Amino acid sequence: MSVLIVHESMFGNTHEVAEAIAGGLRRGRAPDDGVRVVRVDEAPAELGADVQLLLVGGPTHALGMTRPNTRADAVKQGGEPSREGVREWIEQLTPRADLPVVTFDTRVHVRLLPGSAAGAAAKALRHRGFDRAERGETFWVEGTPGPVAPGELERAQQWGVELAARVSHGVS
């Protein structure tokens, strides 16, 4: 089994979460099996046949996935520029209806602030033809630049362990 974790991150928080999930997946699996963490602007538009689980993660911007204007805003606030985001990647991705896909995101914990990049990405993936795409977890950050809130990286790692078990049992 090979797991591909495609993620977008402007201040590094979603990247830390992606690495923690990868750590959990590796802990839950044989050591030399493939778990790859890839930035969205280096991710392939065609997924290899070896990919048996796809995780897609990104920061929540303006209640959903990032857009060019929200990314420009993040860069003004000190974020790293990115050629494209999860939204644009999904739009040109060759669909695989059979592939289990689980999304995740990062957000700030503000009361009554709705919206999640994970929810929006799962919907966009299903619309694109990934019939098995589902919304996964949200991980909290303490402000726009971060850091990741206490305990969230441990929770991400634990989630990775659970995802590994799910796939290796063939349930997904």
Ligand SMILES: Cc1cc2nc3c(=O)[nH]c(=O)nc-3n(C[C@H](O)[C@H](O)[C@H](O)COP(=O)(O)O)c2cc1C
């Ligand atoms: C332009 C912009 C819009 C944002 N909008 C939201 C939002 O609607 N809801 C939210 O919870 N967080 C929002 N945030 C905070 C981001 O979710 C936070 O910066 C992100 O989770 C950090 O992840 P990263 O380090 O991987 O970029 C916004 C941040 C920026 C820069």
